[in-house]
Amino acid sequence: xxARSIHNLALLFLLAVxxxxxxxxxxxxxLTVINFQSMGSQFPEFALLALAMxxxxxxxxxxxxxxAIANLAGxxxxxxxxxxxxxxxxxxxxxxxxxxxxxxxxxxxxxxxxILVAWINVPPILxxxxxxxxxxxxxxxxxxxxxxxxxxEEYAFVGNGTVLGIPFPLILFVIAAVAVAIVxxxxxxxxxxxxxxxxxxxxxxxxIRNDRILIKTYVFVALLAGVAALIIISRSNxxxxxxxxxxxxSTILVAVLGxxxxxxxxxxxxxxxLGILILQATQxxxxxxxxxxxxxxxxxxxxxxxxxxxxxxxxxxxxxxQVRLQKRxxxxxxxxHGSKT
Amino acid sequence: MELGRLLRTQExxxxxxxxxxxxxxxxxxxxxxxxxxxxDLVRSNSGVAILAVxxxxxxxxxxxxxxxxxxxxxxxxxxxxxxxxxGINSIALAFLVSIGVGVALGAINALFVSLLNIPTLxxxxxxxxxxxxxxxxxxxxxxxxxxxxxxxxxxxxxxxxIPLTRANGSEYGLSVFFLIAVAVIVLTWYILKYTMxxxxxxxxxxxxxxxxxxxxxxxxxxxxxxxxxxxxxxxMGVMHVALIRTANPQYLVGSExxxxxxxxxxxxxxxxxxxxxxxxxxxxxxxxxxxxxxxxLGLPSYWQKFFIGAxxxxxVVITYGEILTKKRKGAASGARPExxxxxxxxxx
Numbered sequence: 001x002x003a004r005s006i007h008n009l010a011l012l013f014l015l016a017v018x019x020x021x022x023x024x025x026x027x028x029x030x031l032t033v034i035n036f037q038s039m040g041s042q043f044p045e046f047a048l049l050a051l052a053m054x055x056x057x058x059x060x061x062x063x064x065x066x067x068a069i070a071n072l073a074g075x076x077x078x079x080x081x082x083x084x085x086x087x088x089x090x091x092x093x094x095x096x097x098x099x100x101x102x103x104x105x106x107x108x109x110x111x112x113x114x115i116l117v118a119w120i121n122v123p124p125i126l127x128x129x130x131x132x133x134x135x136x137x138x139x140x141x142x143x144x145x146x147x148x149x150x151x152x153e154e155y156a157f158v159g160n161g162t163v164l165g166i167p168f169p170l171i172l173f174v175i176a177a178v179a180v181a182i183v184x185x186x187x188x189x190x191x192x193x194x195x196x197x198x199x200x201x202x203x204x205x206x207x208i209r210n211d212r213i214l215i216k217t218y219v220f221v222a223l224l225a226g227v228a229a230l231i232i233i234s235r236s237n238x239x240x241x242x243x244x245x246x247x248x249x250s251t252i253l254v255a256v257l258g259x260x261x262x263x264x265x266x267x268x269x270x271x272x273x274l275g276i277l278i279l280q281a282t283q284x285x286x287x288x289x290x291x292x293x294x295x296x297x298x299x300x301x302x303x304x305x306x307x308x309x310x311x312x313x314x315x316x317x318x319x320x321x322q323v324r325l326q327k328r329x330x331x332x333x334x335x336x337h338g339s340k341t
Numbered sequence: 342m343e344l345g346r347l348l349r350t351q352e353x354x355x356x357x358x359x360x361x362x363x364x365x366x367x368x369x370x371x372x373x374x375x376x377x378x379x380x381d382l383v384r385s386n387s388g389v390a391i392l393a394v395x396x397x398x399x400x401x402x403x404x405x406x407x408x409x410x411x412x413x414x415x416x417x418x419x420x421x422x423x424x425x426x427x428g429i430n431s432i433a434l435a436f437l438v439s440i441g442v443g444v445a446l447g448a449i450n451a452l453f454v455s456l457l458n459i460p461t462l463x464x465x466x467x468x469x470x471x472x473x474x475x476x477x478x479x480x481x482x483x484x485x486x487x488x489x490x491x492x493x494x495x496x497x498x499x500x501x502x503i504p505l506t507r508a509n510g511s512e513y514g515l516s517v518f519f520l521i522a523v524a525v526i527v528l529t530w531y532i533l534k535y536t537m538x539x540x541x542x543x544x545x546x547x548x549x550x551x552x553x554x555x556x557x558x559x560x561x562x563x564x565x566x567x568x569x570x571x572x573x574x575x576x577m578g579v580m581h582v583a584l585i586r587t588a589n590p591q592y593l594v595g596s597e598x599x600x601x602x603x604x605x606x607x608x609x610x611x612x613x614x615x616x617x618x619x620x621x622x623x624x625x626x627x628x629x630x631x632x633x634x635x636x637x638l639g640l641p642s643y644w645q646k647f648f649i650g651a652x653x654x655x656x657v658v659i660t661y662g663e664i665l666t667k668k669r670k671g672a673a674s675g676a677r678p679e680x681x682x683x684x685x686x687x688x689x
Contacts, residue, residue, distance in 0.1 A: 120662045123661070133599070137648070145642075298471060309456070
């Protein structure tokens with residue numbers, strides 16, 4: 001069994017433990033359709049940002065601007081939506097315009113990140129550190145520090161509607177996750193991203209256009225953030241700049257928890273999805289138990305560090321065991337050889 | 342250094358920017374260039390400068406530390422609580438406790454950084470969440486306002502080394518904070534320039550493997566770097582509470598990215614090994630002017646964040662786009678641009 005499947009089994013086990021223990025502590029409160037429906041509309045906005053972070057990490061980069069992109073795209077969409085209320089513009093036309101605007105703004109942001117990283121060779125941490133301030137700054141400037149609210153009623157469906165009992169945000173997330181899976185596992189883009197992540201030099205000399213791959217990656221990352229923005233503004237029915245800044249740490253936590261190598265090259269989409277579910281189940285359980293958010297913050301930090309330590313030592317221990325086994329085999333072979341002569 | 346090369350350094354560019362901005366602001370609003378405003382800028386930003394120096398050292402070694410604001414607030418809040426609990430009204434004890442906490446938390450950072458071969462950003466994101474969560478959960482989350490604050494801390498915040506009197510009789514002056522900031526800057530500059538340790542920090546940032554082969558003890562140096570960063574954060578913590586006269590454990594955290602931005606604008610390279618103290622200080626000055634004085638220009642304060650982002654982007658484009666050094670490099674290795682590009686990507 002590969003290290004990756006062991007890791008995913010461990011995550012699955014962890015998820016089961018979390019769900020079981022919360023169910024035992026809170027019988028009849030956690031394992032209910034309503035709680036699952038509410039979780040299903042809560043976590044997709046975060047999950048999309050986590051997938052975005054994972055994609056950037058696969059190429060050996062990072063995107064600190066995902067939350068800022070979601071804010072800027074959300075503010076732009078919210079602006080259009082709130083302006084359409086009270087006019088005789090059809091709400092569906094306004095919604096279509098808002099969606100197109102949000103996604104184009106996001107794509108543009110991604111393009112800026114991609115150009116900085118690919119053409120100007122700015123390390124992704126720095127490039128996106130700068131752009132996150134600039135994008136968030138733009139969002140603040142557009143809202144002038146306040147919020148846009150009151151959208152057409154029809155738009156509430158994106159964040160709160162259900163199809164056959166399944167929350168619509170969850171459906172959006174599943175579509176996005178499938179799209180990410182296809183890109184990573186089936187497309188040349190996904191293959192090149194992994195190559196580039198493990199060694200930019202090798203990938204360059206294998207004829208891969210590193211710059212194009214990177215730019216496409218950052219645009220894709222930003223588009224996922226744009227979709228998250230569409231859910232965010234619908235769920236809160238308003239948008240102010242600065243929403244969800246605490247998501248940034250959690251997206252990195254989940255990407256690493258899902259065994260995305262921060263140095264690039266390795267992907268484990270299933271692991272990241274499992275990580276998202278674990279995080280959501282824990283969060284929701286701690287919420288119902290009304291445990292302080294401070295303690296939760298402490299637990300996330302501890303969890304991230306423990307995963308890092310485990311990821312560092314488990315391969316080492318496995319290697320040592322292999323070496324020991326080999327030595328034993330050699331010694332046995334040597335003894336056999338000695339007894340023959 | 343010959344004049345031509347000097348003119349192409351990032352420090353000069355930032356200095357020019359600082360002068361241009363200051364001139365514009367002074368023309369629009371002459372109150373900018375008064376002792377009162379300048380002293381006030383120094384007083385309110387000495388702490389930030391000290392934190393920036395710690396972040397600079399970490400950047401120099403090729404790492405990135407986003408936990409220093411958390412460490413500063415932890416040192417500050419614990420120190421204030423110790424003073425209140427023990428009843429000892431002493432600024433020295435406040436510094437001692439805050440620095441102790443800072444160094445201890447820095448040591449934890451160092452432990453994880455040297456133990457795990459993982460980007461320091463992710464490690465320090467984890468530790469900052471851990472530290473801050475622990476502080477709020479186990480020490481307290483209540484804000485201690487001016488009325489309950491030990492008087493030694495408030496007196497310290499009011500101490501001036503050059504006292505001056507306004508026309509109306511009220512007093513102002515150059516704060517003692519300036520002295521602390523200068524001491525930290527000189528000490529750090531000395532360590533970096535004249536000690537083996539300092540050369541080791543540059544060496545690690547330049548090429549860790551080479552530094553190791555030359556005989557630098559990487560683990561020891563990294564341990565020093567993160568403890569020193571924690572030490573400076575501890576100092577800053579006490580200065581911060583003396584400045585704003587409220588100990589709120591939720592303050593400061595979240596401003597680390599703009600301090601890192603200031604250091605990066607100052608020319609420190611994230612890949613390590615490149616950067617100067619002068620650049621760092623100029624970066625802090627530039628960001629301070631942008632942050633605090635856009636209002637003097639009549640721009641609404643909600644433009645701040647955008648401007649800082651824009652300046653940071655321009656800064657990194659200049660640094661990494663090799664706009665200042667392109668011509669010379671092109672002449673030296675112009676024949677094989679392909680290889681050069683690949684090398685640059687390899688560094689990433």
